[in-house]
Amino acid sequence: MQTALTREQKRAIGLLSIGTFxxxxxxxxxxxxxxxxxxVFFAKTDPFNAALLSAFAFCSTYLLKPFGALIFGYIGDFIGRKLVIVITTIIMAITCTTITFLPSYAQIGITASIVITMCRMLQGMAASAESRGAEIYITESFNPPLQYPLVAIITVFSAVGTSMALGIGSFFTNERIFGTEHEYWRVAFLLGAIIGLVGGAARTSLKEASEFSHKKKMLKARFSDNKIAWDEDLVKNKFDQQKVSLTSLAYFFICCARSPCFYFIYIYCADVLKNDLALSASAIIYHNFWVSIVDMLGLLFLAYLSSKVYPIRILKAKxxxxxxxxxxxxxxxxxxxSESVVFFFQCLAALFVFDDIPASPIFYRHFPIMKRFTYTSLLSALAKLMTYVITSFGLVYATKYFGYYGIFVILVPVGGLYYLAVRYFDRLEGAKQAFHQIHSPSS
Known part of the structure; x- marks a missing residue:
């Protein structure tokens, strides 16, 4: 049982965490x-259509994720986890540079809308693959129980990145400092581009994930011993035959959960603050910055708690x-x-959001190593695309007819499927532990 980190492992965790940030x-x-x-990048319109536009702009981040999952899944499963982590960091730097220098809708019309939408799609694709790669890398390089808080730390640093983005965004959109008509926000994206390039360069020094590297070497040795040329399709179809249909469905339902929760916390509540309570855009960004701080502290506590409490129990409690x-x-x-009431419920939702954290290593372990990246990435991408589209556009209409109660049209069915999926993995883990106890040398 691993309880401490080597110097090389600490360095790897540092590079992965900073890169995810x-x-x-x-x-x-x-x-x-x-x-x-x-x-700036879209035509101005009335509040209802603006809500639809906001939903579209948000969903555009997730439209290319399934394609990215297939592309990066293939790279991650047959070349290496490390390469995915480096490539995705560079993609983020390029898109941030593009946004920095992209002219407004008033200057170039619909071209601005198209380019910004493509940038958002590429960013969503890259960020999803990067965080997945980092989590799988740690899962395959460390053993439980140390594995659980270390994977959770990746999510903590994603929250730190979110808080920093909100803090920077709040500063550059502050009307008291910069007024109402300015483009200083572009400096924030330029900063993002610079630190993205630095992060990509730093991650090239990572070693490959140990479990994946060992599995690949073992398979190549078997091919060599039998005088067979290395064939990736043969590896995929013949050497990883573990049945995962029901497991895939359960994981899909778990991946569906966080999307409506995130949308409620940061997007839906922002619309409530804007349309019902008349807060300005800069005030809402500042408001959400403090929500993100609470979110980050909650994730940090979960990372610590996962070293003491079995992660599946934590999911059920949340x-x-x-x-x-x-x-x-x-x-x-x-x-x-009031704004304080919205803030209070945003914080509660952020603290208790139901998702895969901190149990994601448990879910990853139930997928075959040589298909793990593709399966989990594609399932997560499809789940998030579906739920974000349904949530984004569904809540616009659900809240139009049912008011604040409209949020339950999405949250209740998603929550029910999530709970059933968590129970399924709980039973899988129980059966796995029972099997090892029966077949252990001491039994």
């Missing part, structure tokens, strides 16, 4: 500045606490509508 800083800059930047809190949101908002 840079990726999510770049990705989240636009998401949290969308209320301002949509007016699920119950999330709905126990959020059920009161419509009631309180009808009686006491």
């Amino acid at each position: 840079l990726e999510y800083f770049d990705l989240q800059l636009y998401i949290h500045m969308a209320l301002l930047l949509n007016n 699920f119950i606490l999330f709905f126990a809190c959020i059920v009161f949101f419509p009631i309180v908002m009808h009686s006491y509508p």
Whole structure:
């Protein structure tokens, strides 16, 4: 049982964590500045259509993720996890550079909308593959129980990147400092481009994930011993025959969970603050910055807790606490509508959001090594694309007809499927442990 890190392992964790921070800083800059930047790169319109536009701009981040999952999944499974991590960091730097110097809609018309949408698609594709690669890299390089908090640390640094993006965005959109008509926000994207290039260069010094490297060497040795040329398709189809259909479905449902929660916390509540409480774009960005701080601290606590408590138990507790809190949101908002009430429920939702953290290493281990990157990346990409599209556009109409209660049209069915999926993996782990106990040398 591994309980301490070597110097080389500490260095790897540092590079992966810093790289993930840079990726999510770049990705989240636009998401949290969308209320301002949509007016720069898209035509101005009425509030309802603006909400639809906001939904589209948000969803565009996830449109290329399934294609990215296939491309980077192939690279990650047959060349290496490390290469994916380096490539995706460079992609983020290039897209941030493009956004920095992209003219506005007023200057070049629909071309600005098309280019910014393509940049958002590429960023979503790259960030998803990068974080997945980092988590799988750690899962395959460390053993439980140390594995759980280390993988959770990657998510913590993604939250740090989000908070930094909000902090930088809040500063550069501050009307008291810069006024209402300026383009200083471009400096934030230029900063993202620079740190992205630095991160990509630093990660080239990483070694390959040990479990993946060992598996690949073993298979190549078997091919060599039998005088057979190395064939990736043969490896995929003959040497990793583990049945994962039901496991894939369960993992898909788990990946569906975080999307509507994230959308509620940062996008839906931002629309409430803007349309119902008349807050400015800069005020909302500043407001969400403090929500992200609470989110980050909650993730840090989860990372610590996962070293003491079995991660599946943590997931079940978070699920119950999330709905126990959020059920009161419509009631309180009808009686006491205010920024502080919205902030309170955003923080509760951020602390108890139901997702895969900190149990993701458990889920990864139930997929074959040589298909692990492709399977988990593609399932996550499809789940997030589907749920973000349904949530983004669904909530626009659900809240139009049901008010604040409209959030449950999405959250309740997604939550039910999530809970069933977590129970499925809990049973898988129980069966696996029982099998090892029966077949252990001491038994």
